[in-house]
Amino acid sequence: MLAQAVTGTPGHINTMAEAVKTLRSRFQLQDMKPGDIYLTNDPWIASGHLNDFLLMMPVFYKDCVVGFTSCTSHLVDLGGLGMGPEGTDIYDEGLLIPPCKLMDEGMLNSLLMEIIKANSREPVANEGDIYALIACCEAGAQRLAGMMDEFGIDHLDELADYIIDTSYRGTIEAIAELPNGTWHNVLKVDGYEQEIDLHAALTIAEDHVALDFSGTSGLSNKGINVPLNYATAYSVFALRCIIGPDIPNNAGSLAPFRVIGPKNCILNAQPPAPVAMRHTLGQMTPDLVYGCLSQVLPDQVPAEGASCMYDLPLRHTPEAVSRGGTQFALELVFSGGTGARPGLDGLSATAFPSGVWGSQVETTEAVAPVLITRRELKPDSGGPGRTRGGLGQHIEMRSAIDEDFMLFLSVERVLNPASGRFGGKAGAPGRIRIGQDGPDLPGKGEVRVMAGETLVFETPGGGGFGAPQERSQDDIRRDLDEGLISRQTARDIYGFEP
Template identity: 35%
Template sequence: MEAFDPITLEVYWSRLISIADEAATGLLRTAFSTIVRESNDFATVLMDRNGDSISENTGGIASFSCILPKTTKTFLQRFPIETWQPGDCVITNDPFLATGHLPDFTAVSPIFHGGRIVGFAGSIAHSPDVGGALWSADCRELFEEGIRIPPARLFRAGQRNEDLVELLSANVRIPGPVMGDLEAQVVANEVAVRRCAEFLEDTGLDDLQGLSEALQARADQAMRRAIAEVPDGIYRATLEADGFDEHITHIACAVTVAGETMHIDFAGTSPQIDRGINCVLNYTHAYSVYPVKCALDPFTPRNEGSYQAITVAAPEGSILNPRFPAPCSARQLTGHLLAGVIYKALADVLPDKVLAECGGAPTMRALFSGLDRNGDRFSQVLFASGGMGASPHRDGLPTTAFPTNVGAGSIEAYESVAPLLVWRKQLRPDSGGAGRFRGGLGQEAEIEVRTPAAVRLSLLSDRRDHPAQGLLGGGPGAPAVIAIDDGTRPHPKSRTSVETGRRVTLLYPGGGGFGDPRRRDPEAVRADIRDGYITEEAAMRDYGVKA
């Protein structure tokens, strides 16, 4: 391993992170969809010539950053490293090779320096459309969920593959935004390629390998030191979620700590089902190791080394490791639950480092699609979040996503691109679970359909029957509720038709509380009443405090 003094290593690492951040800015500024521009559903990553991650953009989706190196290694098996040329860009949206569902496109470009490949720049972004059933949870197999692109060259030596573009454009409803976002990913990669070449020129390094090994070793050491502070043992927990109709999701988790290593095993988890809430192993791994990183080593920047001390296993054929061609479009409805069950398993041994379950885990999504008044197609997702679970030190954050960090974006931007009117988007009182520290509040959104004809509403939600649970005596958050103003309650994981003029109300769930509610500071309870976070009735019932 090449030797770097600590100061130089820190300076180099910070600069590589800034390159990934600049690539992310390039993607944001050139993307077409609000999914990327407003809701942050993307990531950019720098990798060495082996496909191991060196740095990632600061605000990217953590699961994307963890999975992208795995997909790049798959690309290298398909296209050996000696066959890559400057100006190449390889893409895929294969769920089993990449991020677990078809709407996410992975794009990887080579970085050349001195006439040879020294690394790769990669990006992932959620596309506004992939054909098929759009973003839904009720398909019976993967083939219904949209077009699947195996690893293929979108660009070869700077020349665009027009056959691939034509194939993709012919299979989606809104080819302009789809191709616009994909081209924005290529732009992001090109920014990273140029800046990385400048970095090597400035530093005098021949390639990225020695630096990559040093940075990975530093991240690995930080995680191993953190794991070593956890008492050895096997810690178990289970969690249940709504699942799909009669198929309730059961997740069993055993966390084994042995010295500087941790193994997370999901044996005993529900078998896969013929609905789109299956979670492929790449995604299961990402949302198992990332919550551990947040709890044990939150301040060291992430790269490939951050996760080498943690292994993850899930039975083949389970809902956390399904067999092809299992449907998986709504895999986040299962994968986002893993942080909660892992933290529950570790709560007794790490009570000062874990969160109660989050109302925004899994995320609740409402996708409206149809024709606007000009006869043009639109497909628009409302990105909004429930409340975070409370921590041992503070109340849960309201309307904040975790373990994903996707954003909500601007309602003005949302309304500007679709014939939808948001009448209300406000905090939901009494939705945070009671506790010494209260769970974060969910929110209430009311949306009116203003299209010339009915639209299709695709819902991806959970927490209706199984709200976010508290930890160590904390109470549960409020459940999710979805209703239409004609009195109907649409299926929470299926597609339905909404007539023009109707209003859809979405009540996002709250986070679980932490600790005994009767130990909450009475003045904090009264402040919550004044702020409208809880009602006087809830204050008396849950905390024994009068206004």
């Protein structure tokens, strides 16, 4: 792999390159013709769940296949139980399309398109997305051929060697600066039916970095299992944020990072395990890895953060369809705080590692029958420390009309908040309840919010870094002045005497 867009989420790093390799091994180069495009959404080949469709197109130049362009995108609905952790196996989760030809010399495989549409609640959006993916592949192929024309080259071999060698060398140099050895970490996470232990052993050698998930708990019966390609993507992303972050993603910069895990541990789920919500735990792997890396580079690795995105799929009730009620589907994502950095506070209400965008209240209320009555940072939710964890959010929301709505939860850090490092304290856990005084709800499962009731939702804070007593007086004073910490916290935890 020579180049990858940075616009993608970390979940696509590496997984796409591996997917292209797999597709190439299934189809013969000599059978490929200009205008062919291949497709799959197999979670174990593409990107960890059925919604991610991957297309691959051979690029022809002077009658030779010189390369491939590939793109992937999240489709809205693939049938089955829909996005949510309730499936008991992959067959519950919707339509799986094994590697196949979507376009044959520029002609669409219309039966395949009909099958995809017939198996979806959102056929029109799916069709639109697939056409967008096709256009994306074609544009890339055209631009690549145009570049070869302009520079007068007939193949990419020399360029590929240059890119991969340069990147490999740079990455190895960055790895060589680190001490050799093996470091271990265990991260306890909420899970669905029970809490789960994620284990990691990080080995740094002269010329590579190896990560092993041995010891990690087994599969869940629910769709929170993670295929290894996805766990690898987030783990390697986290490592590359610290080790050689300035080097673009390609085969050279990724080669020194190797990830393994025993089959059917929850980070290496095998078919037919349900995997729809693989991001819930997949996005926790950076914290798992940083627990190891922090022992190697104590001054460079942040404390644990909220990490898992607080994803709020909202939908009309099942009976709304039959009774003529309002039908809608809305997926809101809210972020918690990131972990404190060694030299900087964590970022409040910021997506890490996912890189997703949050939504705006006004546009949300314009398009869906919900009313958001509060969305503010939650004071004292950032883990105290010499540098403070980022704050989580406090959100209150209700139906804007006289109808109930459904919420499908799959979030983490309700039972196990983000830990601090080196004396830093934990961030506040996430919390979900109906009404200010309602009982706390578990982080996973279906919730019905009745008309007139208020859903109260708090995203977790990030962990602190270093002992709170070491925080500068100016920083504590500013946090107090801005209302980010309470007087009580300033006094009791930071030992601040105004």
